[in-house]
Amino acid sequence: MSPETNPPPVTVIEVENLVTHYGDREILKGVTLDVREGEIMVIMGGSGSGKSTLLRHLMALETKTSGTMRILGQDIDTLDQRQFFDLRKKMGVAFQGGALFSSMTIGENVMLPLYEHTDLDPMTMDIMTRMKLEVVELGGFEDLMPSELSGGMIKRAAFARAIVMDPKILFCDEPSAGLDPVVASALDDLILLLRDAMQMSIVVVTHELESAFKIADRITILDRGHILMVGTVDEVRNSSNERVYNLLNRVPEDDSMDMDEYLHRLTGVEVNKDAAL
Amino acid sequence: MKHEIREEAAGVVVAFEGDVDLQTSPDARKVLLDCVRQGKSIVVDLSKVGYIDSSGVASLVESFQSARKGGRNLVLASVSEGALRVLKLARLDKVFTICDSVEDGLAAIG
Numbered sequence: 001m002s003p004e005t006n007p008p009p010v011t012v013i014e015v016e017n018l019v020t021h022y023g024d025r026e027i028l029k030g031v032t033l034d035v036r037e038g039e040i041m042v043i044m045g046g047s048g049s050g051k052s053t054l055l056r057h058l059m060a061l062e063t064k065t066s067g068t069m070r071i072l073g074q075d076i077d078t079l080d081q082r083q084f085f086d087l088r089k090k091m092g093v094a095f096q097g098g099a100l101f102s103s104m105t106i107g108e109n110v111m112l113p114l115y116e117h118t119d120l121d122p123m124t125m126d127i128m129t130r131m132k133l134e135v136v137e138l139g140g141f142e143d144l145m146p147s148e149l150s151g152g153m154i155k156r157a158a159f160a161r162a163i164v165m166d167p168k169i170l171f172c173d174e175p176s177a178g179l180d181p182v183v184a185s186a187l188d189d190l191i192l193l194l195r196d197a198m199q200m201s202i203v204v205v206t207h208e209l210e211s212a213f214k215i216a217d218r219i220t221i222l223d224r225g226h227i228l229m230v231g232t233v234d235e236v237r238n239s240s241n242e243r244v245y246n247l248l249n250r251v252p253e254d255d256s257m258d259m260d261e262y263l264h265r266l267t268g269v270e271v272n273k274d275a276a277l
Numbered sequence: 278m279k280h281e282i283r284e285e286a287a288g289v290v291v292a293f294e295g296d297v298d299l300q301t302s303p304d305a306r307k308v309l310l311d312c313v314r315q316g317k318s319i320v321v322d323l324s325k326v327g328y329i330d331s332s333g334v335a336s337l338v339e340s341f342q343s344a345r346k347g348g349r350n351l352v353l354a355s356v357s358e359g360a361l362r363v364l365k366l367a368r369l370d371k372v373f374t375i376c377d378s379v380e381d382g383l384a385a386i387g
Contacts, residue, residue: 069313128331198363
């Protein structure tokens with residue numbers, strides 16, 4: 001009898017050999033990555049590692065130089081505008097600063113995607129909005145303005161808006177940034193709740209180690225546009241890779257520099273290394 | 278999504294089949310509110326519902342509230358694990374009467 005095997009995990013995002021540039025500068029240098037259904041994938045890396053760029057590409061907000069991306073089984077290069085629009089409706093985003101409209105109430109902010117993307121009855125939209133505010137523990141706050149909320153509450157409201165359409169994939173950009181540890185930990189709990197209750201696939205970019213270790217099913221570590229490793233929390237913690245160790249233990253970067261590259265950055269003029277002194 | 282309405286002595290059984298989502302929940306809402314307007318108590322049979330999203334749950338909430346206003350009841354029967362998770366997320370499992378079967382639901386509204 002053959003041994004019982006688990007079915008392979010369903011993949012919601014598949015990225016292969018993603019290369020991106022800002023101007024002449026190569027940011028992502030051939031990134032291959034997958035995000036599985038119902039998992040929390042945390043993307044970590046130092047400043048300039050490319051993690052924010054990768055997140056924007058996973059959200060299909062940027063144009064890549066080369067490589068392939070499949071989101072919820074669809075190759076994004078083959079989608080027409082309507083298909084792309086439908087795909088985006090299945091993705092929610094909690095932006096780093098909340099990105100709430102200051103002139104609208106919390107309820108109006110949360111309801112906005114429903115107004116923009118659906119023809120639901122106003123009563124249905126109103127109940128959905130209030131339900132999501134309950135989920136993020138902001139029940140009864142719908143009539144307040146963003147200016148009347150604390151930083152942690154703003155983040156929660158941003159989460160409510162991000163999940164109001166029941167997205168299949170939720171993207172979170174630095175959810176804990178600027179929050180005190182207690183509030184940050186509560187936000188981590190909320191992310192875990194969304195995964196477990198709504199079976200969402202969640203991609204989180206963070207530099208907060210404690211948060212990453214608490215919520216991640218898997219962690220991707222980016223380093224200078226390359227993937228250094230992808231693994232579970234234990235695999236990352238026990239990694240023998242020196243650069244992973246340095247990142248986890250906040251060891252400062254090596255001070256040495258590539259002089260030609262640095263001069264190129266400062267002057268914009270490339271020097272033929274063979275011809276240089 | 279399809280639906281079937283069955284008259285019983287205690288009220289009506291509304292059985293949905295398929296997914297109740299952004300596309301189909303307006304139909305589900307209309308069916309339920311029509312039954313409420315006719316002054317009937319309702320058992321919502323969810324045994325053949327694969328997935329119900331927040332718009333579907335919102336329709337259940339609105340219909341339940343309308344039924345209560347008219348002195349009637351609305352209970353849920355055969356709620357799948359996934360649907361129960363969505364209900365629990367907004368603590369609606371404490372709001373709705375959730376029955377294991379349609380028969381239990383009919384007894385609850387009777």
